[in-house]
Amino acid sequence: xxxxxxxxxxxxxxxxxxxxxxxxxxxxxxxxxxxxxxxxxxxxxxxxxxxxxxxxxxxxxxxxxxxxxxxxxxxxxxxxxxxxxxxxxxxxxxxxxxxxxxxxxxxxxxxxxxxxxxxxxxxxxxxxxxxxxxxxxxxxxxxxxxxxxxxxxxxxxxxxxxxxxxxxxxxxxxxxxxxxxxxxxxxxxxxxxxxxxxxxxxxxxxxxxxxxxxxxxxxxxxxxxxxxxxxxxxxxxxxxxxxxxxxxxxxxxxxxxxxxxxxxxxxxxxxxxxxxxxxxxxxxxxxxxxxxxxxxxxxxxxxxxxxxxxxxxxxxxxxxxxxxxxxxxxxxxxxxxxxxxxxxxxxxxxxxxxxxxxxxxx
Numbered sequence: 344x345x346x347x348x349x350x351x352x353x354x355x356x357x358x359x360x361x362x363x364x365x366x367x368x369x370x371x372x373x374x375x376x377x378x379x380x381x382x383x384x385x386x387x388x389x390x391x392x393x394x395x396x397x398x399x400x401x402x403x404x405x406x407x408x409x410x411x412x413x414x415x416x417x418x419x420x421x422x423x424x425x426x427x428x429x430x431x432x433x434x435x436x437x438x439x440x441x442x443x444x445x446x447x448x449x450x451x452x453x454x455x456x457x458x459x460x461x462x463x464x465x466x467x468x469x470x471x472x473x474x475x476x477x478x479x480x481x482x483x484x485x486x487x488x489x490x491x492x493x494x495x496x497x498x499x500x501x502x503x504x505x506x507x508x509x510x511x512x513x514x515x516x517x518x519x520x521x522x523x524x525x526x527x528x529x530x531x532x533x534x535x536x537x538x539x540x541x542x543x544x545x546x547x548x549x550x551x552x553x554x555x556x557x558x559x560x561x562x563x564x565x566x567x568x569x570x571x572x573x574x575x576x577x578x579x580x581x582x583x584x585x586x587x588x589x590x591x592x593x594x595x596x597x598x599x600x601x602x603x604x605x606x607x608x609x610x611x612x613x614x615x616x617x618x619x620x621x622x623x624x625x626x627x628x629x630x631x632x633x634x635x636x637x638x639x640x641x642x643x644x645x646x647x648x649x650x651x652x653x654x655x656x657x658x659x660x661x662x663x664x665x666x667x668x669x670x671x672x673x674x675x676x677x678x679x680x681x682x683x684x685x686x687x688x689x690x691x692x693x694x695x696x697x698x699x700x701x702x703x704x705x
Contacts, residue, residue, distance in 0.1 A: 415460030423503025438479030504546035609655035641694035654678025
């Protein structure tokens with residue numbers, strides 16, 4: 344495939360799939376002081392190199408779509424008509440190198456925070472990330488942070504995307520999603536703090552969303568790139584049938600179900616129909632059975648929001664059962680947020696186990 348030459352200045356450049364050489368990032372400089380911002384921790388560690396690859400792209404012009412002050416909606420960004428290159432789209436600016444090994448820089452399914460409008464949102468899907476030295480491999484030149492950001496902005500616009508962030512990180516923005524400790528559980532870029540510059544972009548196609556975070560450190564020659572292809576996780580854990588639910592209720596008085604919800608949402612998805620049908624079958628087969636439907640979350644985000652979300656999810660399950668003909672007197676719903684974990688929230692496996700809806704015999 345033809346590689347596109349990076350043009351500096353007014354020329355628009357089109358970037359290709361990432362290729363890397365060994366070069367460690369310079370040490371982080373301390374973040375500047377600000378009354379509403381937070382001190383910066385150390386940046387992500389460097390890991391071995393990635394193998395180069397190339398692909399051609401077709402560029403189209405697209406201006407950023409304005410975002411309402413009240414929030415952000417992905418639908419506000421126009422659909423791209425560009426032919427997108429293979430994920431994750433971008434080759435580094437000319438002469439620069441990354442620090443992440445090719446076999447480690449893409450995670451099949453992960454969460455990551457992005458600035459959208461004036462707040463942070465958590466997005467799930469296939470995730471690519473890398474740390475980039477802004478000094479060329481041969482030490483002949485250094486990119487400014489402005490030049491680095493402008494290159495990626497031009498590249499995203501060429502692919503029909505739009506810039507969607509309207510602010511930089513402040514303590515209030517980070518605290519709104521549970522604080523820096525919670526944010527760092529789903530973060531692989533420059534720290535979400537003062538002293539770093541972050542810009543989020545979105546590319547939409549008729550069936551995909553691509554979220555892109557470009558970041559730099561103010562006092563050192565390091566850039567960061569995150570590209571996430573939004574997706575729903577393929578469910579690998581089958582639902583319990585009515586008989587298995589009954590056995591668990593008889594033995595323990597409760598049974599945990601892993602019903603899929605979108606991030607920070609309580610609406611039942613189409614793939615939950617099988618689980619709802621089995622709960623209905625359980626209740627139909629046991630007319631004296633009454634159930635408390637109890638929602639639980641992991642510890643990502645604030646405690647109050649988690650309790651609200653878990654309650655809404657339990658209520659959604661109850662509403663679906665009522666709609667199927669189950670008597671309301673047999674059901675109740677409540678949410679406990681992250682207060683009753685089944686596993687350690689320190690890793691994704693534990694957090695996944697804690698995100699559940701339990702049926703409890705009354």
